[in-house]
Amino acid sequence: xxxxxxxxxxxxxxxxxxxxxxxxxxxxxxxxxxxxxxxxxxxxxxxxxxxxxxxxxxxxxxxxxxxxxxxxxxxxxxxxxxxxxxxxxxxxxxxxxxxxxxxxxxxxxxxxxxx
Numbered sequence: 001x002x003x004x005x006x007x008x009x010x011x012x013x014x015x016x017x018x019x020x021x022x023x024x025x026x027x028x029x030x031x032x033x034x035x036x037x038x039x040x041x042x043x044x045x046x047x048x049x050x051x052x053x054x055x056x057x058x059x060x061x062x063x064x065x066x067x068x069x070x071x072x073x074x075x076x077x078x079x080x081x082x083x084x085x086x087x088x089x090x091x092x093x094x095x096x097x098x099x100x101x102x103x104x105x106x107x108x109x110x111x112x113x114x115x
Contacts, residue, residue: 001046009043020059021083061097068106075102
């Protein structure tokens with residue numbers, strides 16, 4: 001991959017990080033950054049090792065995990081703030097990535113930090 005392509009993919013990744021909770025379509029990203037769909041998807045997969053959608057989901061869940069550790073916010077509130085309309089969907093995605101439910105994750109973290 002060319003150096004300028006790497007820089008563009010990094011720029012797109014930074015853009016997504018800064019606007020993590022906004023809606024993003026591949027088409028809109030391609031238009032905004034003047035990149036074709038195949039180059040975006042191939043470049044993103046080569047550099048980030050996942051799809052654009054999977055990256056966004058992972059970053060949102062990682063931030064949610066941080067909130068679970070650092071706040072007393074209700075899990076439902078964290079789910080809504082993470083872009084999920086239903087807590088059940090949030091729980092399912094969280095468990096798929098962390099192999100724990102959000103409640104168990106929070107409980108385990110609090111146990112390990114209080115020791």
